[in-house]
Amino acid sequence: MTTPPKGNGYLVRDRVWQPDAYTPAYKTSVTRAPAKALLSFPTSLGEQTGPVFGHDMLGPRDNDLILNYAKPGEMALGPRIIVKGHVLDQYGRGVAGTLLEFWQANAGGRYRHKNEGYLAPLDPNFGGCGRTITDENGAYEFRTVQPGPYPWPNGMADWRPAHIHFSLMGHAFAQRLITQMYFEGDPMIWQCPIVGSIDTRAAVESLVASLDMTETLPMDARVYTFDMVLRGRRQTFFENRWEGL
Numbered sequence: 442m443t444t445p446p447k448g449n450g451y452l453v454r455d456r457v458w459q460p461d462a463y464t465p466a467y468k469t470s471v472t473r474a475p476a477k478a479l480l481s482f483p484t485s486l487g488e489q490t491g492p493v494f495g496h497d498m499l500g501p502r503d504n505d506l507i508l509n510y511a512k513p514g515e516m517a518l519g520p521r522i523i524v525k526g527h528v529l530d531q532y533g534r535g536v537a538g539t540l541l542e543f544w545q546a547n548a549g550g551r552y553r554h555k556n557e558g559y560l561a562p563l564d565p566n567f568g569g570c571g572r573t574i575t576d577e578n579g580a581y582e583f584r585t586v587q588p589g590p591y592p593w594p595n596g597m598a599d600w601r602p603a604h605i606h607f608s609l610m611g612h613a614f615a616q617r618l619i620t621q622m623y624f625e626g627d628p629m630i631w632q633c634p635i636v637g638s639i640d641t642r643a644a645v646e647s648l649v650a651s652l653d654m655t656e657t658l659p660m661d662a663r664v665y666t667f668d669m670v671l672r673g674r675r676q677t678f679f680e681n682r683w684e685g686l
């Protein structure tokens with residue numbers, strides 16, 4: 442049983458499970474890592490109760506990266522996939538109404554970004570960004586093409602494994618999470634200096650989506666499942682249900 446901290450309603454982050462900020466094999470972490478010890482202070486009411494998003498802010502194709510940047514009658518190129526799963530709190534309960542934003546390279550591994558340096562071509566029908574909001578059970582789903590791996594200027598031969606970036610808001614700024622999802626069976630996961638900044642194999646595997654062929658759409662798309670866990674809001678423990686929360 443994890444003991445909630447004093448002072449606010451959220452569990453502290455597990456600094457053993459999370460990667461170190463300073464990991465020299467991932468070069469830019471050297472200048473990004475805090476040079477001084479972190480300070481800890483209680484959250485305020487605003488940080489514990491916001492932000493709140495409504496479904497009415499979403500466009501009809503926000504969760505469809507195959508169509509949301511495509512010209513009329515055209516579609517993005519690449520292996521068609523559906524990514525689905527749940528956003529959970531630290532007790533395993535679904536987190537409803539949380540905003541997910543996701544962005545990725547195209548099927549060739551190229552981002553639509555002015556600072557992109559990889560020579561793979563842009564797909565004129567693929568923007569690479571989308572968003573959705575979890576339902577009452579914390580479930581989410583979106584359609585896209587599987588991104589390609591790409592080289593990046595870190596070491597002489599460093600390539601990122603295929604991945605999708607996620608930003609989650611949760612129910613409060615104290616639950617904010619930014620992470621990356623990888624794909625089951627990709628050998629590049631274990632070559633990546635960014636992934637290598639994570640200490641344990643179990644923690645890395647928690648970032649790898651599972652291929653679920655039982656959900657595959659015939660002649661259309663494969664399905665990958667990926668759950669994400671936010672810090673939990675402190676709950677009142679029922680005396681007979683310590684283990685069930």
Ligand SMILES: [Fe+2]
Nearest residue numbers: 546601604606
């Ligand atoms: Fe990326």
